[in-house]
Amino acid sequence: MADIEAGREIRAALTRAGDTVLALSADGTVARTGADLLRRAQYIARRLAERGLERATVGVCFRNSAAALEAFIATELVGATRLPVEPSAATAEARAIFEAGGAAAVLTDGHHDDVPEDTEGWTKTVLSKATLVHHDASPDSGPQWTDRVTVHSGHPLVIYPRAVRDGELFGIPTSYANWRAIIDVNIGLYRNGHYGPTPAGDDCYLTVVQLMHATGMVGSFPFLHLGLPQVLLPRFRAEAMVDAIERHRVTTLFAVPGMLSRVADALGDGHRLRRVLYGGAPVEPAEIARWHRSFGDTLFQLYGRYEAGWPLTVLTPQDHRRVIEGDEQVAGTCGRPIDAIELDIKTPAAGRRDGEVVTRGTMVSAGFADGDGWCGLGDTAVFTDEGYLKLTGRLDGMVNTGSFHVYPDEVESAILSHPAVSAARVTGEADARWGETVVAYVVSSDPSLSATLRDWLRDRLASYKIPTTVHVVERLT
16 A cells, blocks of 8 residues: 555645535534634644654544544544544543553543643643543644645554453554545445435534544545535434524434434424434334434435445435335345445355355455455345345344444453452343343342442443343353
């Protein structure tokens, strides 16, 4: 792979946007133009470069905001590898990820309780392996940071953390070249009509899923590159989401199924939505029919994986109508593969119809590809006669709860650190709302753990990893 200039495309896109407002807070008090975002990101980049953090690993932990965009862009400008942590992560969990991932610094909005107060724009607290940098994003009046950093196109731009195991980080790297491919694929899907009407000047995106997740790939950053505005909600609340859609005349959003279920009934008939993208968990046909009554022919189901790209398949509005009509070729599927990738199913084992989903293309992370470029996703599936992909399970026991990926061994390790627990097993069980829910079986002489363990875990795990149900049992079966 060749060397490339880090951040060249996003710098050019923000420069083209100029005085066009690209980032808005839901209450309208914050509005950033393309020029604003670039200037403020360059300010952060300059400060990072002064600390010798070019091409370093930099943690980021932000709730959705214009400042989050600026921090993400700044890491790209300095050729760094960003290590994002879900904002709902417990402080101890976030620190463990940053330390295991070798973060040399962390950019954060300071929403964790023990993040120190900011002084003069930056505060640094030395951890065992990382330096915490608390950023207040106030560009000074000095010269803009204009250096051009060159990186290898295979250098990781982002590492999506999955779990910390024995002090080692299991994460999924996306290189600078992968990221560019993902953004280009999504821009192409918008422009060629695969995501509905071709984007126009009055289009507006809603960033409601946290920016570090798939929403950044399929909406937030493609809209920046397209020079189109977006509204950023710090966290999901159904009322706030409906208000943002109506107040800012939102046309496009990406959500997880649980979010759509909560806003479907509350959304008024006069909405201007053109594209409701969603993914991350299976949805029953009856629920799709209910959504259709609220959102109409705007629904696009996406299937993707961080190691292979977003999206890999798309279920179109026309397909959704077939689901509602009970068409077995489409019901229960996640659509057909997009043209930009190759997607296949490995030869199934004897006695099985399904096999592992594999894909190949420019979005695939090299570390997860075999010698021929094929990436195994860990999902098992079959193709229908019309080429729709129907998922049937997982090979590794990963729990998919509302699009969040939970690895049972990580949760089991946290539970086993409780002094009253002698054994634990964590699994996923079917859930009508979230697809799967996390359930724990623990061996303990303390029967009250079924009521108290969840609260005890809140200081150790992100909320989505905490079991919704805890069963105290005499032994594991």
